[in-house]
Amino acid sequence: MMLLNSVILVLREVLEAAFIVSLLLALSQGLRQGARWFAWTLPPAAMGTALFAAILDRLTEALDGAGQEVTNAAIQVLVYLFVAAIVAMAARVEARPHWRLLQGLMAGAVTLSLVREGAEIVIYITGFAADPAQRAAVFAGSALGAGIGVSVGILLYCALRAMDPTRALALCLLLLGVIASGMLMQASMLLEQVDWLPSATAVWDSSGLVSERSIAGELLYAVFGYEATPSALQLALYLSGLAVMALAWLAPRRLHSA
């Protein structure tokens, strides 16, 4: 039981970060920018994860108890903004973008994603480290979950690299835009949780159709930020997030051809 719990918990966290990492790596390789920037993200991501996990109790009490949510929401909004800038630059390579800046934005988005997902895993595993009855199952389950998550990421990366480059580029930008918009919506939910944003009743309830607890629901959540019971504000944010991504992607081309 504990083993399976650990597999699921860690897999959920790893998948979210793995999608962002794989898509950005595939995009970078497709634009002939290599993967070197990815190595730069690992030391700050490891330090950020350890720091975040270490100060989480104090962070939770900051801002009248809203610190944890506000920090997580800020990270998600930042990742959204980085991805929007990446999409805008990658969509007009003919205009010779500032490659260093593009690599920096990719490194920033990956570092923030790793810190956010990594901190929860660290808190989870260290919480059980002192419990001899559960420790082995938690360690093994977490390793399994992480292994499956990383494998899915590698599979996605290989699939994208095997595709026709033009199509792969379009698919990368599309998926990045959708995932980042989902994060924007999740950020609004965190702010509702601490009453920084007004909370409203759900517009619909599709949990009968696709439950967020199901495997399909979890996958839809990781890619599209699927919510079975979204509020009007969350929907509006999600759709605006997608609209800005579409503009970032398509507007420059329209201007060029005009």
Place this chain on the structure above:
Amino acid sequence: MRMAGAISALLLAGTAWGKTPQFEIEIADHLFLPDELRIPADTKVKLVVFNRDPTPEEFESYELNREKVIMGGRSGVIFIGPLRPGLYPFFGEFNPGTAQGRIIVE
């Protein structure tokens, strides 16, 4: 101690007009106490979760769209609602085998 926590959780702490009603839940031995809360429909309420265990726990609910890590020996504030009448399960993501509860909105 636990009994007092359970009773206080059943009572509205914020009885003053215009104040957000407050409810309290404890986590002890990876269980929620109480494991069932009744809250009014179409009302925003403030839920304070005290983690009495030395280990961290994550309060999570798909139905309520809520998730919050509460470190060992600490507490966390979570606003919920306004909600339609119904049953809203929540669980401790780190110990889902035992930490299960539900909020009944009526």
